[in-house]
Amino acid sequence: MHIPMNSYPNNEDLPLISAESIKKSFGEIKVLKDISIKVNKGEFVTLLGPSGCGKTTIFNIITGLVREDEGKITIRGTMGYMQQKDLLLPWKTIMDNVALPLILKGVGKSTWEARVRKYLPVVGLEGYEEKYPSQLSGGMRQRASFLRTFMASEDIMLLDEAFASLDSITKENMQKWLLEMKNRLNNTILLITHDIDEAIFLSDKIYVLSQKPSTIKKEISVDFCKEDKLERLLSPQSLLLKQEILGLLG
Numbered sequence: 001m002h003i004p005m006n007s008y009p010n011n012e013d014l015p016l017i018s019a020e021s022i023k024k025s026f027g028e029i030k031v032l033k034d035i036s037i038k039v040n041k042g043e044f045v046t047l048l049g050p051s052g053c054g055k056t057t058i059f060n061i062i063t064g065l066v067r068e069d070e071g072k073i074t075i076r077g078t079m080g081y082m083q084q085k086d087l088l089l090p091w092k093t094i095m096d097n098v099a100l101p102l103i104l105k106g107v108g109k110s111t112w113e114a115r116v117r118k119y120l121p122v123v124g125l126e127g128y129e130e131k132y133p134s135q136l137s138g139g140m141r142q143r144a145s146f147l148r149t150f151m152a153s154e155d156i157m158l159l160d161e162a163f164a165s166l167d168s169i170t171k172e173n174m175q176k177w178l179l180e181m182k183n184r185l186n187n188t189i190l191l192i193t194h195d196i197d198e199a200i201f202l203s204d205k206i207y208v209l210s211q212k213p214s215t216i217k218k219e220i221s222v223d224f225c226k227e228d229k230l231e232r233l234l235s236p237q238s239l240l241l242k243q244e245i246l247g248l249l250g
């Protein structure tokens, strides 16, 4: 049962995403055995698991692209979904690419142009509005793609391996940038990754998934260095947590 609710309930304490006991098979292949997750308003939550364990399937179920076999999903708010590839349209300018969700919603040109112009400097792309994706670096394209996802929905962003295709220096810069964006935009993020360091650095909460048919092996609240996540990079607690997660995944 999939219940999207496009307005906030009176009770602000209710999670924006709630998935309870989700099961999913594709033919004979049992992918999700028993998945329950909660994402609260303003949280940065990560789904961490081995390749092929069903992380993207969970996203597809949350967004309604794929139907669960059993379980219950409740969504409070609207969602934007950013996939691993930036999926920018090569024949459209950055302005038109970013504005696409607004254009598709039927928003008038002067309104969407003003909205995109307001946020382009926030993602460091001011002055690039008339450029084409091929004229931008990988990191810049990811930022354009991130902004397009944000234009689709300011409430909840689903990021599927958003930085996996980037080199390690660009990736680290983008991770820091993402934290800054989240603080500025004050939204809610659910991220898929199989990068343990990325999960520890960014998350308020990590769900560690098993191999398929997957279950939640552990829900971990990352409580240290919450106010300044950059400090986490150097914290000995990160190392301990990494060891714990490696043990869970091993």
Ligand SMILES: Nc1ncnc2c1ncn2[C@@H]1O[C@H](COP(=O)(O)OP(=O)(O)OP(=O)(O)O)[C@@H](O)[C@H]1O
Pocket (backbone or CB within 6 Å): 026, 029, 031, 049, 050, 051, 052, 053, 054, 055, 056, 057, 058, 194, 212
């Ligand atoms: N539409 C589909 N039809 C059949 N099988 C599917 C379908 N979608 C996913 N699968 C299978 O479900 C399993 C989980 O796939 P999924 O992409 O959700 O995993 P993942 O954890 O996101 O993987 P990765 O980390 O490699 O991206 C795989 O075995 C995949 O082949």
